[in-house]
Amino acid sequence: MNKEPLKSVCEQKNFETIFNKHSQTLRNYIYYKCGDIQQAEDIVQEAYIKLWGNCAKVIYEKAKSFLYTVANNHFLNEVAHKKVILEHQKLSVSSNTxxxxxxxxxxxxxxxxxxxxxxxxxxxxxxxxxxxxxxxxxxxxxxxxxxxxxxxxxxxxxxxxxxxxxxxxxxx
Amino acid sequence: MKIDYTDETFLARWIANELSSEELKAFQQSDAYHQFKAIDEASLLLKVPDYNQKEAFNKIQERLSSQKQDKKVIKLIPAWMYGAVASIALLISLFYFNNSTTISTTYGEQITITLPDNSIVHLSPNTTIKYKEHNWNKRRNLSLDGKAFFEVEKGKSFTVNTEEGNVTVLGTKFTVDASKNYFEVLCFEGKVKTTSKNSDETILTKGKAYRTYNNVSENWDFINSSPSWLLGETTFNNTPLYQVIKALENQFNLKFDTSKIDLNQRFTGTFTHEDVNIALKTVFAPMKISYKLAKNSSVILTYRK
Structure with missing residues (x-):
């Protein structure tokens, strides 16, 4: 069996990949919970910084669940719930046709x-x-x-x- | 076919396009279908506030790079190091602050020292004083074993602790002679307070002296303005012979055999520090005691027949 070498989260390149892959959904997910986009982005930032701090302990494949767990805990700790404010894409309005x-x-x-x-x-x-x-x-x-x-x-x-x-x- | 869209997962499966064609057909014919359809279509147009992923990543990079520097500092000096350094510093300071200065004189030696507050202490032979240099000006306190003349600068109370009693002054000149069962204080200037072992308090003024010997206390007057032993002779005033012999021993490094004489006899007089033979003669001739000075500095005392 051809085993791929283990990817380390501590490698800048891998860390960035993880960020690009998961950060948006994570941020939206927290936003759906708390309704504060600024807070959601702060929580995402904390989660990734924590991931970097523990990069030697978290294996690449588990990084995502690590992020969600950390973000969730953060959310539970600090949240001041706000109403989720959404927007609609103004497709029909902007289009002249x-x-x-x-x-x-x-x-x-x-x-x-x-x-x-x-x-x-x-x-x-x-x-x-x-x-x-x-x-x-x-x-x-x-x-x-x-x-x-x-x-x-x-x-x-x-x-x-x-x-x-x-x-x-x-x-x- | 009758469908039940309130079934636990029916709507979810519909949204995900997982319904069978029969199920879908039946659902499309129900009244609620167009409402769900509208919700589905409208909700697909929903969006969240824009996300700038690049900027978010840069923010994290900034925070991490500032953190990295912190980390390095911590690694260079591990946390336990601070503790170690602190405890070493504590030990050193404890050692330093608790370290007391001890000054001793040996046989025939007479020295004068200056304390941190410029008070002067003259030590007679075979005398030891001990004091703490740290915080001296706040706490002028020393212990004495032997005889010393103090010239105390004015200031906070100055205390001499001895086995036989304490002397407290504010700023005067006085001598203290303390050894086993003997405690003698002479006040040459100002006022001193002595507290003997059995907590008898006595205030002495200029020219007054106090002594306890074998738990008996005495007071007397004198006229010298400074102790004679500073000037090369030792003076006694109705002093027990025991004490006189001790002074001779300390001065000339002698050893007396006193088994044949009565040490409680009193002696009044002076002996010189310059010549051991003259000193012995001046002490023992009036007491009608003969002495024999041997080669090894031991002196045998007997009553003259």
Whole structure:
């Protein structure tokens, strides 16, 4: 068997790879939890600095779960929860070739507002799963890995989130 | 087919395109479908605040490079080193501050020393004083075994501790003679307070003297302005012979055989430091004691027949 030599996290090149691979999702994930983008980025920074400090002890393949664990602990320790504020890509508005009537656009915008409010008031566990799937386009198995639960549990949370959103939007 | 989209994972599977075609068809015909569809489509357009990955990485690099420097410093001087250095410093200072100065004279030797506060101590032969130089000006305290004349500079109280009692002054001239069962203080100037072993307190003024010998205390007056032993002779005033013989021993490095005489006799007089034979004669002739000076400096004393 052709064994690849072990990659060390302590090597600058490898460390940078790990950063480029995981930092954005990690940052979004914490953001979905706490709703403060600045805090999320600070937590990510702390997590990577801790990873560097422990680079000799953490094997390359485990770096990701190390990062998530550290970030999560940080989050649990300091968080001042804020509401998640999301934006919609303004595709339809910015494009001039839209065929939609102003009426439709207005209704669509109203719907988007409702949706964002509903997402913001979702329970944290449902929200992080929902947004990791929708925004970060993560598969359930990947989300399960990040959140640290089974795929089945992720699916349950996802379904729950959709149901909650429908009810919330219907109410408004 | 009747579908139940409230089933635990149904919606999740729908979003992930994992439904079977029958399930999907049935779902598409339900009332709620268009609502879910709208949520799905709208949520796909959601985005988070922009992320500048490059900048975030640079920030981490900056923090790490400043940390690296810290690390190096720590490695050069390991943490235990600080502890070690501190304890060594502590030991040295303990040693230094607790270190007391000891000055002794031997037979026939008479020296004068100056204490840190310029007080002067004259030591008669075979005398030892001990004091701590550290903080001397705050705590003028010394211990004495033997005889010494003190000229104390004015200042905080000055205490001489001896086995037989203590003498406390503020600034005067006085002598203290302390040895086993003997404690004698002469005040030449100012005022001194003596506290004997059995805590008898006596205040002495100029020209007053005090002594305890075998637990009996005496007071007397004298007129000298400084102790005669500084000027080459030792003076006694009704002093037990025991003490006189000791002074002779210390001065001339003699050894007396006193088995045949009474040491409690009193002697008043003076002996010179210059000539051992004259000294012995001046002491023992009036006491009607004959002496025999042998080669090995031992003296046998007997009563004259």
């Amino acid at each position: 839209t065929n939609e009537t102003p009426q439709f656009i207005l209704e669509e915008e109203e719907f988007h507002e409702k949706l964002k409010k509903a997402i913001a008031s979702l329970p944290e566990k449902q929200r992080e799963v929902f947004l990791l799937s929708r925004i970060d386009k993560k598969k359930y198995s990947e989300i399960a890995d990040i959140v640290g639960v089974s795929v089945k549990a992720v699916e349950k949370r996802m379904s729950k989130a959709l149901l909650t959103l429908k009810e919330q939007i219907g109410k408004i």
